[in-house]
Amino acid sequence: MKAIRLTGLTESHFPLSALAAFGLLRVCGDIETLETAKLGWEPDPEWTAVLYLPEGQDADRLVNALATYAANRLAAPEFNFAEELKRLRTDEFRGFAEQALQQTLAGTTGARITADFAAAYATERPPAGGRRTASGAGAALQPTLFHMVAGQQRFPGAIRQLLEGLGHATGRKVKPANERRRAIREALFGPWTYRDKQSSFGLDPSAERLHALRAIQPTREGTPPGVKAAIWLAIEALPLFPCYVAGGRFRVAGFDRDGTALYWPVWRDPIALDTLRSLIALGVHGGRQAAKRLRDSGAVEVFRSAREATTGHGYFTLRPATLWTERDEEAAMDVQAV
Template structure:
């Protein structure tokens, strides 16, 4: 097993962490023994261990090939938007499951909190990772990013995984990247007149991580693994681990949640820190993840 440092995937950044999780899930399809960890440099940097993906060129080749398959088309092509009438959702899910256990059924079941329905419009309630509204479309936005990424996949993934992040793709980051929040007070012109930009490869990899953190319904209320509530506010929380773990272990780790990451007043062996990013909601349903902060670490305990 060789270790490959993914220098642009920063564990303390919500999009960086999500993209790291998605990358492990993707590489595990060709190397089930692949593992992910975070190493401390100036920050927590993702590191991939694999006997198949052993260097930078091979990883870019694997990621570029992924864009040429129809996996992402399957995951994104089942509807115009995630929010739909429940009867339409159930029909789409039944069709995907009947066809065979597939990429589509994984994402259908993880993106919707089945059983939680908007009483005013009768639409299913989506995952907490759904942060768009109005003219923006979650699935449509991802399809737009995918189309642009396919024009230069090697460059897209080189930027996303090894950096630097230059934000060359003109598309919305779906609210997952705090760096793309356009604040009025910090600009000399209205953000609405500025074309949004994103790290396309990181957003696509982050999307690929979502089946590890599915949405669900609790007595008719939507809940998404990875998100915690304090009062009316929501926070995305994730662990930083120095012990390399494989894809099934990652899924288990994410799904046990913050209580499972603790040991007394500290953290379990192998877990170095826990970060959280507040989900700031504005307008009519738009949201963005704010810059993260460490709420627990081996040197600092808070919250």
């Protein structure tokens, strides 16, 4: 296989770049010419993603294939079934998920991806101390912890806007296909210039605006800058982080029990998508034990990013990544005990 060093997806851009690398591998699995791709990491001088492509593929073919795929994603059911998850009734979301499941079982093209997104978007949570009826009455729809936007931003409506924006250059007249290729090449190979007017959906701590320290009101600043193709690829990683209920508690794969931090591994040897899915699933119970399981499974390092509120108005963000160590986690547990 041909190794492509992705110099834009580096440790300095964690957690967004890690999620983008995971999303890249998932998307490759959905493209016939790239479906056998594998992902690894090299630590020189910092952890950097390396994509292993089938023979006959190269960086240009990769970028072109991704640009074509991105253009077709605008019509995907998972980005068009609703404008805002938090405004959906449980029966409405259940209908969407059940339809995706039935189409998957029938072998409908693309239905499996839609079903995987449904599992990642939300789950039904029974009421505290109560039981859900056969019809689902009394259950509440709990969106994913990756839903970190509020106000005028909608989820997944804003994802559709992101896909539209991939083909629109800011302040320049460029063909949509060329702009998609430019944006994808920047995300994969850098440098990240942050010239795209695109919200990061809380996935990029570098894009956070500390409004209390600024002289301009947030409403007058417009859309913050971002790296739109990296954000798109990170969104494509959502199916690797399904929502579920365990012991009556809402959980999201990769996050700790309380939903306060996201954990993910890096490794050297190339692995396939199913292996990555299994690695992320090892961390579903969160905290020190989950991180230790990840490392024992062959992950060279485990990183952690806290999920915290930013404004008190429903917005959250993933904070800059830190390298997980057992000593750090034990210290945090001691503080909580006190």
